Every structure is written in structure tokens, then in C-alpha cells.
Amino acid sequence: MDEVEDKVRGVLVEVLANGMSIEEVGRDADLVEEYGLDSLQMISFLLGIEDTFDLELDYENLELDHLRSVAQFASYVRQLAPAA
Template sequence: MGQDVVERIKAVLAGVLANGIGPAEIADDADLVDEYGLDSLQMISFLLGIEDEFDLELDYDNLRLDDLRSVRQFGGFVAGLVPAAS
């Protein structure tokens, strides 16, 4: 998985959080829920933002909570859906 995927995910996350945290301040291993407090509406906005950013449709049937435990883990999930993005 390329660092580009992770950086793009961080940019989407920073936009959803809209609390002044920039993409560079988001750690690769930060827990999206525990550390950034994404609520259910923010999570939906985040996932829709990822779909727009990577021009893909997420496979929600195969998306597990563990895939959302860190930016890096989620990047691996996204890269698996779009191998050209990695």
C-alpha cells in the first residue's frame, strides 16, 4: 500500500472532523473512533468521502470494524479495492 493512499485518507478524515486538525497531524496508527471520536454521522460522511476521493464503491459487506481501527489499516482495505491506488 502506498503512502499516497494513507495521505488521501487523512485528508478526507481531516475534512470530516472539521476541528482544525490537519492531515499532517493525524497519525497513521490513530484509532478513528477512539482517538478522533467519529460518531455515526461523521463515519458515514467519512466513508462517502472515501468513495468520492478514490472513485470507488466500498464493499460494506466485507468492511469490518477492525478495518476502521487505524488510518493504515483502512488504507490497506481501500488499496485492496483499488490496487492501482496503492
């Protein structure tokens, strides 16, 4: 894993607040299907990502496919913040 993926996993663990550790979050696990993020958690997750990486997500171009896994979402974040 890399630093961006680790930070994404960290935000996810905070939002889920279910006792899961960062190490338990798989890089290919579906954020919605496997971790069951509901709409409020998803908003918290996306806002947490913006705060963590000090960026504004492009919500108009954000697609569900970007949220299919930690690895895919980290790739999306890297495109918005290449220095991340």
C-alpha cells in the same frame, strides 16, 4: 506515509472539521477511539473515501477492524482499488 494514506487522512480531516491538519493525524491512531468519529461522521468519511478514490466500498465485508487506524483502512482501500 504513502499517497493512499495521505488521501485517507485528508478525508478524515475534512470530516472532523476541527482545525486539525493532515500532519496531526497519526497513521496508527484509532479512527473511532482517538478521533471520536460518530455515526454521521463515519458515513461522511466513508462516502468521502468513495468519492476520493472513485470506488464503491464493500459494506457487507467492511469490518470495524478496518477502521482501527489510517494504515489499516488504507490497506483495505488498496485491496479494493489496487491502482490507488
